[in-house]
Amino acid sequence: MRPLPRALIAALALAAATTVAAAGETDSSAHYADLHNVTQDMLDRAGSNANAFLHTNANYRQTRFYPARQIDRRNVHELVPAWRFETAVDESFETTPLVVGDTLYLTTAFDHVYAIDAASGKEKWHYKHDMGLITTYCCGPNNRGVAAWHDRLFLGTLDAKLVALDAASGKVLWQTQIADPELGYSETMAPTVVDGKVLIGTNGGEYGVRGFVKAFDADSGKLLWTFHTVPEKGHTGVWATHDPTGRELGRDIAAEKALLKKNGGDFYKTLGGGVWQNPAVDRETGLVWFVVGNPSPDLYGDYRPGDNLYTNSLVAIDLDSGKYQCHFQFVPHDVWDLDSTSPPIITHTVNGDGKTVKAILHGSKTGYVYVNDASDCSLIRHSEPMVAQDGRWTQPTSDGVRMLPGANGGVEWSPMAVDESRHLVYAVNLHQPMTYRVNKQDYPHGRLWLGGAFKLVPGAEQWGNITAVDYATGKIAWKVKTEQPMIGGVLATAGDLLFTGEGNGWFRAYDSATGERLWQYQAKAGVNAPPVSYNVGGTQYVVVAAGGNTQLDYPRGKTLLAFKLGGRD
Amino acid sequence: MRPAHVTILASLLLAASPPGLAATGDGAGALPAALAARAQSCAACHGPEAAAEMPIIGGQHAAYLYLQMRDYQSGNRADPRMAGAVDGLDRDQLIALARHFAADPWPANGAEPAGQSARQQARSAISAGECSQCHLGGFKGDSRVPRLAGQREDYLHATLLAFKHGGRSNSPAMADLMAGFSDEEIAAMAAYLAGYRDDASP
Numbered sequence: 001m002r003p004l005p006r007a008l009i010a011a012l013a014l015a016a017a018t019t020v021a022a023a024g025e026t027d028s029s030a031h032y033a034d035l036h037n038v039t040q041d042m043l044d045r046a047g048s049n050a051n052a053f054l055h056t057n058a059n060y061r062q063t064r065f066y067p068a069r070q071i072d073r074r075n076v077h078e079l080v081p082a083w084r085f086e087t088a089v090d091e092s093f094e095t096t097p098l099v100v101g102d103t104l105y106l107t108t109a110f111d112h113v114y115a116i117d118a119a120s121g122k123e124k125w126h127y128k129h130d131m132g133l134i135t136t137y138c139c140g141p142n143n144r145g146v147a148a149w150h151d152r153l154f155l156g157t158l159d160a161k162l163v164a165l166d167a168a169s170g171k172v173l174w175q176t177q178i179a180d181p182e183l184g185y186s187e188t189m190a191p192t193v194v195d196g197k198v199l200i201g202t203n204g205g206e207y208g209v210r211g212f213v214k215a216f217d218a219d220s221g222k223l224l225w226t227f228h229t230v231p232e233k234g235h236t237g238v239w240a241t242h243d244p245t246g247r248e249l250g251r252d253i254a255a256e257k258a259l260l261k262k263n264g265g266d267f268y269k270t271l272g273g274g275v276w277q278n279p280a281v282d283r284e285t286g287l288v289w290f291v292v293g294n295p296s297p298d299l300y301g302d303y304r305p306g307d308n309l310y311t312n313s314l315v316a317i318d319l320d321s322g323k324y325q326c327h328f329q330f331v332p333h334d335v336w337d338l339d340s341t342s343p344p345i346i347t348h349t350v351n352g353d354g355k356t357v358k359a360i361l362h363g364s365k366t367g368y369v370y371v372n373d374a375s376d377c378s379l380i381r382h383s384e385p386m387v388a389q390d391g392r393w394t395q396p397t398s399d400g401v402r403m404l405p406g407a408n409g410g411v412e413w414s415p416m417a418v419d420e421s422r423h424l425v426y427a428v429n430l431h432q433p434m435t436y437r438v439n440k441q442d443y444p445h446g447r448l449w450l451g452g453a454f455k456l457v458p459g460a461e462q463w464g465n466i467t468a469v470d471y472a473t474g475k476i477a478w479k480v481k482t483e484q485p486m487i488g489g490v491l492a493t494a495g496d497l498l499f500t501g502e503g504n505g506w507f508r509a510y511d512s513a514t515g516e517r518l519w520q521y522q523a524k525a526g527v528n529a530p531p532v533s534y535n536v537g538g539t540q541y542v543v544v545a546a547g548g549n550t551q552l553d554y555p556r557g558k559t560l561l562a563f564k565l566g567g568r569d
Numbered sequence: 570m571r572p573a574h575v576t577i578l579a580s581l582l583l584a585a586s587p588p589g590l591a592a593t594g595d596g597a598g599a600l601p602a603a604l605a606a607r608a609q610s611c612a613a614c615h616g617p618e619a620a621a622e623m624p625i626i627g628g629q630h631a632a633y634l635y636l637q638m639r640d641y642q643s644g645n646r647a648d649p650r651m652a653g654a655v656d657g658l659d660r661d662q663l664i665a666l667a668r669h670f671a672a673d674p675w676p677a678n679g680a681e682p683a684g685q686s687a688r689q690q691a692r693s694a695i696s697a698g699e700c701s702q703c704h705l706g707g708f709k710g711d712s713r714v715p716r717l718a719g720q721r722e723d724y725l726h727a728t729l730l731a732f733k734h735g736g737r738s739n740s741p742a743m744a745d746l747m748a749g750f751s752d753e754e755i756a757a758m759a760a761y762l763a764g765y766r767d768d769a770s771p
Contacts, residue, residue, distance in 0.1 A: 091706060110711075133664065134632040135712040139702060158712075400749070437749060441741040448703075448742035455749050458697045548706075553699065556706045 036101045036167060038148045040195065044283055050540075053099040053532045056145045056190040057415050058491075060281040061346040064417035065492045066533040070540035072495030075565060076509045076519045082541060082564040083121030088112065088128075090558045092140035092528075093547025094413070094488070096190065097560065098148050099534040100167070104543070106560055107143040107190075109550075111157045115170060119536045121562060125170035132159035136446060137186040138206040140550025144277070144413075145190035147198065149218050154198050156187030162200060162216055174221040178202065183446045184209045192278045193218055194319065199288065201229075201275025205311075205339070208296040208449045211273030213288070215322060225322030229273035229292045229310050236260065237307025240332035243393070244379050245368060250395045251333055256305035267304050270443050272296030273311045276413055277343040280360070282374065287316045287325055289374075291340035291362055298337045298407075299396050299438045300451025307332040312339045314362055314372055326377035330364050335396055336436065337407040337454070338365040342427070343415050349423060349472050351380050361471055363416045363427040365409035366392070369469045381474045386410070386467040387429045396436035396452060406434030407454040408485065408551065415530050417492035419512050423472045426498055426512070429465045430485035430552075433457040466490070466500060468515060478515035487549055489530030491542075499542060501527020503554030507544055507561070525557025539564050600669050604662055608669055611654065617676070621723040628675030632712040635667035637739075646739040678719050682764040683757070691761030694754040698746055707767050722763035729755045 038054060046052065047059035050068035058064045071079065091109035098105045104118040111129035116122065135141075135158040146153040146165075152173055155163045160181045164173040178200065179185035184207025191200040197215040204211065211229035216222065239253050272295045279290035292315055295308040312331040317324055331338055345361040349371060358374035367387035371380045390404040409430050416427045438452040456462075464486035468477040482502055490500040498512040503526040509519040526548030533542045542563045548556040600608055613619075615626045626634060638655045640646035642663075655663065683691060695701070703714050710716035717725065731737035733747035733755065747755065 131712075133635070133668075133712075141705070141711055435749070437745065439741075439745050439748070441745075444741055447740060450742050450745065453742070453745040453749060455746075456697045456699065458693055550705060551699075551702050553696070553701045553706075 036103065037150055038100055039150070043149070043194065051535045052101070053097070053534045054148060055192070056096045056098070056147070056278050057343055060194065060283055062278065062280045062343050062415070063345055063347065063420070064415055064490065064530070065419060065494070067494050068535060068540060069493065069495035070535070071493065071497065071533075071542065071565060073497055073511050073518060076495070076497055078566045079509070079519050079521070079542070079563045080566040081521070082562040084562065085114070085116055085121045085123070085560040087114065087558045087560070088126070090556050091547065092142050092550035092556065093545040093558070094140070094142045094144050094188070094529050094549070095545050096145040096530045097532055097543060097545070098146060099532065099536075100148050102536050103167075105146050105148065105153055105167070106545070107145050107155065108558070109141045109143060109547070111143050111155060113146060113153065113155060113165060113170065115167070116560070118534065118541070119539070127165060127170040129155070129157050129163065131157070132161075132181060134182050135159050135186055136181050136184045136207055137188065137203055138448065142188040142550070144188055147191040147193045149193040149196075149198075152218070154191045154193060154218070156189060156191055156200050158186050158188070160185040160187055160202070162187070162191065162198065162221065164218070164221060176216065176221040176223075178214060179209070183207070189275075189277050192281065194281050197224060197319070199279055201277075201290065203274045203276060205272035205274040205293040205296055206298060206448055206450060207446060208270035208443050209272060209274065210269055211275055211292060213275050213279065213290060213317065213322070227317050227322040227324070229275060229315070230268045230271040231309065232268055235268050235271065235306060235309045236265070237309045237329065237332060240307055240329070243331055243366075244328075244370070245366075245382055247393055249332060249393050256301075256333070259302055260305040270296055271304055271308060271311065276341040277415070280344050280346045281319065282346055282358075285374070286319045287374075288319050289314065289316050289344050289346065289360055291315070291342070291344055293341055294334050294337050294339035297441060297449040297451030299335050299436060299454075300440055301333055301335040302440070303451065308334065314340070314344060314360060314370070314377060316374075316377060328372050328377040328379060330362075330366065330370060335438070336393070336403060338392075338405060338410065340364050341413040342411045345416060345418055345425065346374065347418055347420055347471070349380070359471070361416065361418065361425050363411035363425070365405060365407075365411060367405050367410035367429060369416075369425055369427060369471065369474075371471050371474070383469040383471070383474045384476050386427060386465065386469070386476065386479070387431050390433070396438040398438055400435040400437040402433055402457060403436050404433045405430065406432040406456070408432055408487070412487050412551075414487055415489040417490045417498070418471075419492045422513065423470055424468045424477055424512070425471050426490045426492060427467050427469065428486035428488065428490060428500055429467060430462075430487065431464060432462045432485050433460045464502075466498070466510065466515065468512070480510065480515045480517070484554075485552060487552055488528035491531040491533060493533060499531040499544070501529070501531070501544055501546070503528060503549060503552055505546070505555065507531075507546070521561070521563070523557070523559070523561060525559065526554030528552070528554055600665055604665055607658070608666060611670075614650065614654075621721055622727055623721065624724045624728075625676060625678065625720055626670045627673030629671060629716055630710055630712055630714070631664070631667040631671035633710065633715045634670055635664050636713055638663045638667065640739045646737060675716065675719060678721050678763060680719070680722055680763040682766060683760040687757040687760045690754060690757040694750055694758055695761070698750070708762055708765055717762045718765040718767070720763060722759050725762055726756055726759035729759060
């Protein structure tokens with residue numbers, strides 16, 4: 001199947017937009033019993049609904065493609081601030097707001113949630129999570145958003161709880177402990193809800209956790225199943241000597257096997273494998289697709305001989321049972337923290353035989369986009385490298401070696417977006433040379449466990465880029481260099497636009513076909529969160545959080561910015 | 570030079586009479602009577618008149634304080650004075666003490682902002698070590714990651730060197746990180762962090 005032609009997508013979106021907008025003027029109950037009640041049907045159709053933004057990554061396929069075009073490449077220069085919302089929290093801001101009906105739900109660092117009028121920016125309610133004594137997290141006290149389902153919202157917290165809130169009032173309906181924060185588990189990701197199940201992974205690959213994806217009952221909070229990202233048996237894998245791009249990994253396999261024989265395989269209990277970001281859900285097959293992060297300890301591999309499955313892998317499991325279906329590993333036996341965090345995308349593309357197949361796209365910290373076959377997880381192709389590869393897979397030493405990409409990537413957690421009419425996928429990247437020094441460390445019981453240290457190379461130039469990759473060929477279609485390493489993510493729209501922000505405070509719009517810069521706004525704090533778009537009362541808004549970033553130390557702030565075309569109300 | 574500051578600081582602090590170190594306190598920091606007496610005994614070393622190499626604990630994060638006391642008990646962090654100070658306390662008591670001191674306001678340490686050359690050297694080291702990735706904006710810390718801004722310089726200097734040279738072994742990650750810095754860079758970072766003010770951009 002070929003993707004729908006652009007004109008048809010736009011027409012469909014427009015039709016959807018007018019229907020709901022008209023309904024809003026008369027009586028919202030004419031079409032939906034209650035616009036604030038997020039039904040499974042609404043979640044399933046979110047990809048063509050221009051009036052709301054119901055998923056962290058726009059829809060279950062995680063395309064981050066907004067299907068309408070009131071704002072387009074011809075008029076985007078007229079984009080002006082519509083309103084701004086000041087939160088109470090001046091820290092790292094990595095969140096994606098959701099928009100349900102006329103309400104926008106926003107989270108901040110340290111797990112606050114706000115309900116805000118999506119047209120005016122006025123606060124409706126404010127929830128502040130009562131944080132437990134001990135939280136253990138790397139990379140900032142972030143929260144990346146809530147999930148919405150029926151009358152409620154779901155929030156994962158730094159003290160590793162899952163909280164259900166009444167969407168109308170912000171009151172707690174139930175909460176449950178997901179894992180023990182003292183051992184390094186924490187939550188920064190937005191959950192995903194499907195068929196009454198709340199899906200959530202865990203952070204902790206820097207602390208020797210055993211990673212997982214869990215499903216909780218949305219009504220009661222009861223645990224339904226747990227998929228461990230590190231299996232008790234079989235984590236040693238195939239003892240790969242090369243990565244999927246064909247580069248030699250420099251492993252001493254004989255030495256690893258000897259270590260396994262000597263020390264046994266019990267280390268699976270502390271092998272890491274966090275799941276940092278939302279899974280994609282294939283509603284046709286009932287499969288849940290996610291990527292798994294690095295093994296613990298990050299840099300010291302002797303503790304964990306073998307491929308360390310399923311770390312640094314794409315994994316598919318069954319939604320109903322949580323049972324394993326297939327996997328594909330991008331970096332076997334990682335000792336560089338070049339792991340996988342950016343959420344996978346389900347789309348279609350041609351395979352090596354010229355046949356159109358369902359495919360999964362993932363942008364990794366290695367700086368490549370991988371295209372995998374959804375029928376069996378196998379690799380169809382990988383992109384050209386999006387960032388320079390100097391010394392990739394140099395084994396870290398105790399004296400220190402230089403590595404590029406550095407430990408932040410490539411593509412960090414930043415979600416990508418696709419424009420399927422052009423078969424382009426958009427990724428933001430970092431260019432940050434680092435020195436890796438390895439050191440033997442025993443498991444420190446919940447303390448940070450890197451097995452060495454990464455340090456930025458002092459004085460070495462750093463930058464970033466926005467790259468459009470043709471996923472049907474793997475070729476780079478265009479690339480824009482940015483002043484600083486990029487973190488935050490992108491939104492593509494049917495208006496031929498791409499929105500993304502930078503650590504220096506610029507929020508920018510590009511022509512998604514060519515990369516030409518069309519519009520910009522200076523936010524006075526790092527814009528390091530994924531943008532979203534929606535339509536309320538006939539007006540399209542583009543919204544983004546501007547609060548900087550802890551991990552890259554970009555200037556902090558506490559503002560949500562909303563834009564619309566000038567002269568509209 | 571420094572002794573003068575310490576004296577001024579001590580009198581300032583005495584006038585302010587921080588609740589945790591002076592009395593039993595109330596609200597978040599309230600303690601049962603038996604523990605309150607124990608908390609009083611900490612003031613001898615950590616109170617306003619403490620020597621320059623003693624860490625400030627009032628206003629530090631509760632989780633961090635608790636974990637350090639736990640480590641002194643187990644010997645994971647070795648210091649005979651502290652091992653004695655927390656001897657015999659159980660987990661709940663340690664947490665109660667930690668919450669008690671965490672509820673105090675952070676006292677001024679009287680340090681001057683670091684001089685030009687130390688500041689430059691410190692900023693470059695701090696950026697290479699990505700310190701604020703964990704210690705957060707303003708080096709204010711959170712939960713198990715300690716606040717650094719406004720801690721006493723001599724203590725910061727000593728503990729950073731202890732990480733580097735193996736005297737403080739309860740945080741392998743901090744130890745590995747410090748191994749990559751020269752003693753001079755470490756001295757500069759200690760001075761910079763002790764004199765750090767929120768309004769002076771990092």
